[in-house]
Amino acid sequence: MLTTLMSGKALTASELAAEAGITAQTASSHLSKLEGAGLLTQRKQGRHRYFALADDEVGNLLEAMMGLAAKRGHMRARTGPRDPALRKARVCYNHLAGEFGVRMFDSLAARGLVVEEGEDVSLTDEGETFVSGLGIDLPALTSLRRPLCKSCLDWSMRRTHLAGALGTALLDRFYDLGWARRIDGTRIVSFTGEGERRFLEIFPAV
Amino acid sequence: MLTTLMSGKALTASELAAEAGITAQTASSHLSKLEGAGLLTQRKQGRHRYFALADDEVGNLLEAMMGLAAKRGHMRARTGPRDPALRKARVCYNHLAGEFGVRMFDSLAARGLVVEEGEDVSLTDEGETFVSGLGIDLPALTSLRRPLCKSCLDWSMRRTHLAGALGTALLDRFYDLGWARRIDGTRIVSFTGEGERRFLEIFPAV
DNA sequence: TTCATACTTCGACCATAACCGAAGCATGAG
DNA sequence: CTCATGCTTCGGTTATGGTCGAAGTATGAA
Incomplete structure (x- = not known):
């Protein structure tokens, strides 16, 4: 329940x-x-x-x-939310989770923009250029004491996605760009048609 | 357990x-x-x-x-260790916990030397000056990958205390100053009379 | 080898938690 | 009003989990 x-x-x-x-x-x-x-x-x-x-x-x-x-391998047979919208994209703390969250992380990792080392995730020089190009104010983020990148295990996908200050900043940026919005009273992140197109383009499947 | x-x-x-x-x-x-x-x-x-x-x-x-x-108010009646010495001051990972640990954190927070934001803790400019004055080599700490400040929930006090690289460095500094020492085979941190006096003076109750 | 210590396994007991059928409230519809 | 629906409470059964005594295994010390 x-x-x-x-x-x-x-x-x-x-x-x-x-x-x-x-x-x-x-x-x-x-x-x-x-x-x-x-x-x-x-x-x-x-x-x-x-x-x-x-x-x-x-x-x-x-x-x-x-x-x-x-x-630890102790999940029940049925995992993750049943609602397709929740499986697709939802908030986890303040960052993006679900299929879109995992896709973003995989895409960044495949192009060497972020590097995953165990539980730690770090942004490469190329990654810094990339996220700055998206309109992220990286100096402002790094001045925070909060870790810039953290990995977070996705409930439905059981895969890593991006948390930390950068994860939050990226989701906020998607909101600002009008690509997506949070559905009130739920954890669903709803992408617009255009927003989804741009997202999939910027974070190609690996 | x-x-x-x-x-x-x-x-x-x-x-x-x-x-x-x-x-x-x-x-x-x-x-x-x-x-x-x-x-x-x-x-x-x-x-x-x-x-x-x-x-x-x-x-x-x-x-x-x-x-x-x-x-939610559902903590057990018996919390924390029974030993008064352990309740007073003990190590938690490598930093100071117990009454002394909580007092130090509260004192720092009340004077605006650290700021607690949810689970994150950050050192203010005034805080940097303060800990440097205590003989902490702050540049050396910040060069570590390890987070400088982290909050840690105290078991016996159920209150936040300071963890992270700075928490460790402060406890090590107390050892160096001869204010306290670790009792072998236990988690007890034993303060000397003079050490306790100085500690209470530097970290006044709020 | 013999003994003491540290820990585990086995078996049984008991308290509790999960569960459901039946009955009891509350609310809205007719 | 009466009836149907949604939910709760009560009572009792069954399953499970926590617990310990007794016995067994492994390790180090004498």
Whole structure:
């Protein structure tokens, strides 16, 4: 039920029970515990009770837990969000995840613009030129104490994507350029037709 | 046992059992499960088996989980070590934790010498002057790849203290100045009378 | 070799968690 | 009003996990 709610959408108790394959009674019991623990919020609306993750921090923790579980080979058969829009592109903390996030990272790595060494990721000289060309103010980013590049394991793809200050800056840049926007109340990053075209062009498949 | 291992030190099965207040058999059962799950690593050395967290990612996840739990008010009643000396000042990885660690961080933050932004911590210009005045070779630290400042959640105090290269350098400096020394075989940092006086003077309570 | 220590395995016990059927509320529709 | 729907509470069963005593294995010391 928690992973289902990671879509950011609020779902009713019945929907969550059906999703989890348990009866309404059992679901009700779990949901009340989760709400009591502060992990879920509940909103009554008519006869329905809509449940959602309490805040982003809960979603981030779930994603971190699933990321670690995936690396250790303990994932369930079904992984990642079912919603195709979420699988395609979503926010993870403040950077881009999903198929688009992984594609961007792979594309950068294949052209030698970033180098992955274990858990560390670094930007090469060519990479600096490249991201500057995208309109990223690199000196401003490096002046932050925050690590410029970090790797982050993608939940649905189980592949590395780009986190850190640069990951955040790139997603913000896509917003600024009007290529994509965050769908309110969800973790979905929705690309426009033109935005998607440009993104795929700039980050070619490897 | 996992929270105990967050100190970064490798501990034997018996030590972990004693710390958790369970028998050796029970501890053995849990440790083998945790190792099987890839959360712990084991190193045989003579008759002892030393256990440690498998990698930083595990520690980070534990920290995130405890952070969220603390925010939601679900921390266990008994937290931190029972030994008063350990509660007062101890090493966490290579930096100072316990009451003294938290006091140092609070004092630095209250005077605007460090700034905490979520999980990131940065040293201000005034902070740079301050730590240089303490005899820290700041240029040497910043040349390291390792992050200069990191926040670390204190187990017993449930409060932030200073980790990272600077956290390590400060503790080393206290050793050099003769203010404190590490008690062999323990995580206790023992301050001398004079050392404690100077420490409390330099890092006034907020 | 013999003994002590460190740890694991086995077997059993008990507390708890997950689960569902039945019944009970609450809400909206007719 | 009555009825259907969505959800919760209650009671009881089953499965699981945590726990320890007893016995077994490995290692180092005497």
